[in-house]
Amino acid sequence: MNPLRLLQKKAIRQHGLQQMFRGMVYKQQVQASENLQLIMERDHELGLHGYSHYEWMNTLPKKTEEEITEWISKGCAYFEDACGFVPKSFASPGFVTSSEFLEALDGFKFDYSSDFRGTAAFYPQPSTRRFRTLQLPVCEKSFGELEFEGYSQDEVYGIFKSSLDTAQHFFVFYMHPSYEPILNRDLLIKVLEHIISSEDLEIITMHQLAKHIKKKGFP
Template sequence: MEKPVIALKVDVDTYAGTRDGVPRLLDILKEAGVRATFYFSMGPDNSGKAIRRVFTRKGFLRKMLRGRAPSAFGLPTMLYGTLLPPPMIGSSFPYILKSVEHMGHEVGIHCWDHVKWHDLLPWMPKKTVAMEIGRACARFEDIFGRRTRTTAAPGWTITADSLEIQDALFLSYSSDARGTSPFYPVLGGRRFTTLQIPTTLPVMDEILGENGITAENINDYYLSLLSPGLNVHTIQAEREGKAMAWLFADLIGRLKDSGATFITLEEAADEFGRNAPDAPLSMGEMPGVIGNVAIQGLDVPPPELFP
C-alpha cells in the first residue's frame, strides 16, 4: 500500500511568531531531519485589528478561546495596530528569515499585512491588491536577493484579482486553498495558470476542543486522517512553534515512525502537480472554520460586492 507523503506548510503571521516560533520550529525540524515550506508575513503586524471579527464573524470569540489564542499569540500581539503600534516583521528579522532558507527549507510570501488581506480582500480594488503583493515581493527580494517562487494567501482568502496578479508573477505554484490534490483553479468561468497545492488536513485551531478532540488525542486524530499519496498539513508558527511545540514534535515523530515521508511544497508540485487537472475554486464555508475560505471543487459565482 502506498505510504502517506507529508508536505508541511508553515504560516508565519506575526512579529512574535517570527521572533519566537520560527526558531523553535527550526529546532524541531532539524532534530527530526525534516524540511518544510515557510510562508512569511513581510509587513506590519496589525493583529490587534482582528478584534473586529468578534462583530463580523459568528463564533470567532469562541474559537479564539477554545484554541487558546491568548497563550498562543500573547497580549502584545493582540494589541498591535490598536493600542500598540504595529511592528514591521520582515525588516525586523531578516536574519531569521534567511536562516530558514540556510537550513534547507523552502521560503515564500504569505502577505504584506495579514489582517488587512484576510479581512478586507473582497473589497479591495485590484490596484490595492497589487500593491499589497508588490510590497511583500519587494521586501522578500531585499532579504533574499531574488524573487519569490511561491505565495500562500492569509486565511485561504482569494479573489479573481489576487489569482490574476499571482499569474502575472509567474510563480512556480501557490498554496491558497483547502482541498484534496494539486489543481489549476477555475473561478467565475476563468482558468488561472498558477498551480495550486491545497491544504488537505484540518488546522489545529479548527479542531482542538471540538468533538472530543484534546491535546492528548489530537495527534491520533491526525494519523487517522492520513491518506496514501500527498497530504498537506498547515501549521502556525504562533501555535505549533510556541505553546503547542511539544504536540508538533510528537506528531512529527509519530509520522516518521508510521513510515510517512516528508517533502517540501516545491517537491510536491514537481511530483504530484504534473498533469494536474483544472478544478473550480470559490470561497465557501468549511466545518470548524470561522469565515469563508477558498475551497477546491466549489463552483459558486463571486458575490456582487458593489451592485
C-alpha cells in the same frame, strides 16, 4: 484564524498581554528575525504569505485586480529585501480569495500557490476561465483551529494521524509560529515523529511537489 481568539489562558501565561497585543497591533519587519538566516541555511523553503495580513483578510473581496497586484508586489519587494531572492510561491492570508485575486496571482508566475483547503492539487476554474497558477491546498486545519473547535490534544493527534495515514497523494498542513510550536510543542513533536517513523511517508518541499505534479501530471 482570528488573532483575538489567541487570548486564552495558556497563551496569556506564555506571552503576557503586552507582548500579545504588540504582535497584533504593530507591524513587524521580518528582517529583524534572528531565525531567518538559520531557516535558509537549513534548506527550508520560504514563500510569500500575502501583505498586510489582517487587512488582506478583511478587505480582499473589495479589492480590484490592480490593487491586489500592488499588494503582492509590495510583499515580493519586502521578501526580496529580507531574503535576498524573489519568492517563488504564495499563500493567501486566511484562505481569502477572489476572481480578481486569481487574475492578479497569474501575473506573478509563482511555481505554485496554496490558497485553498482540499486534498488534491488543481488549477482554479470557477467558470469557463481556467487560471494558470497551480494550487497545492492545505489538507487539514491547524492544531489551534481544532482546539478552538473543542478537540483535546489527543483528539487532534488522532485527526492528524488518520489524515496522514489515509492521504491519497500528499498531505499539507500549516501552523502559526506564535502558536503551535510554542503552545503545542509536544503535540507538534509527536506528529513530526509519526511522519518521520512512517515508511509510507516521504518528506519533500512543496516546490518539489509542484515540480513533480507539473512533470508527471495529476494522479
